[in-house]
Amino acid sequence: MLISLFEAESSIMFIRIFNVLIINFGLILNCVLKSVLFMACPFCDKRVQEGFLSSENFVAIYNIAPVLPGHSLIIPKKHVESLFDFTDAEVAEFMVLGRKVAFLLTKALNTDAFDWAVQEKEAAGQSVPHVHMHVVPRKVGDLPNPGDWYQELEKSEVHIDSANRKKLSPEEMSSIVTMLRKKTAELNLV
Numbered sequence: 001m002l003i004s005l006f007e008a009e010s011s012i013m014f015i016r017i018f019n020v021l022i023i024n025f026g027l028i029l030n031c032v033l034k035s036v037l038f039m040a041c042p043f044c045d046k047r048v049q050e051g052f053l054s055s056e057n058f059v060a061i062y063n064i065a066p067v068l069p070g071h072s073l074i075i076p077k078k079h080v081e082s083l084f085d086f087t088d089a090e091v092a093e094f095m096v097l098g099r100k101v102a103f104l105l106t107k108a109l110n111t112d113a114f115d116w117a118v119q120e121k122e123a124a125g126q127s128v129p130h131v132h133m134h135v136v137p138r139k140v141g142d143l144p145n146p147g148d149w150y151q152e153l154e155k156s157e158v159h160i161d162s163a164n165r166k167k168l169s170p171e172e173m174s175s176i177v178t179m180l181r182k183k184t185a186e187l188n189l190v
C-alpha cells in the first residue's frame with residue numbers, strides 16, 4: 001500500500017515536472033521565434049524607430065523612399081501585426097498621433113491636404129507585417145490625378161527600402177527629420 005502510494009506520488013510528480021518542462025520549452029520556442037521575427041522586421045529596428053514625433057506606444061518615422069515629399073509612417077513601437085490586436089485606447093492613440101503628424105506635415109509643407117492609409121494583411125497590400133499608417137501631404141497638381149498616390153504606393157512598396165522608389169541618403173533623411181523635429185517644437189506638438 002505504502003509502495004503504491006509512493007509510486008502514485010512519484011507519477012504525479014513526474015507529470016508535473018514534465019508539464020513544467022513542456023510549458024517552458026513552449027515559452028522558450030515562442031521567444032526564439034519572436035526574436036527571429038523581430039530581427040527580420042524593419043519596423044522593429046530601433047534605428048528605424050528614431051522618428052520625429054512619438055507618443056507612449058507609437059512613433060512617427062519618415063519614409064526612406066517617399067512617394068511624395070513628407071510621406072511618413074505611424075508605427076507601434078512594439079511588433080503588432082494587425083489593427084485588431086490594438087486595444088481601443090491604442091487605436092485612439094494611433095489615430096491621434098496620425099492626426100498630429102498630418103497637421104505637422106501640412107504646416108511644414110504649406111498645404112492643407114493629405115492622404116492616409118492602413119493596409120491590413122497581404123491581400124490588401126500590407127508589405128511589412130507590422131501595422132503602419134501612411135500619411136502623405138498633398139498639393140494640387142503634385143500627381144496627374146489625385147488618386148495616383150495609391151498606385152505609386154502599391155507598385156513600389158515591396159519594402160521600405162524599395163528598389164523601385166528613390167531611397168533617401170542618410171544625410172537627406174537626417175536633414176528632413178531635423179527639420180520636422182524643429183517644426184514639431186515650434187508647433188508645440190510634443
Ligand SMILES: [Zn+2]
Pocket residue numbers: 038041042043044078079080129130
Ligand atoms: Zn515589427
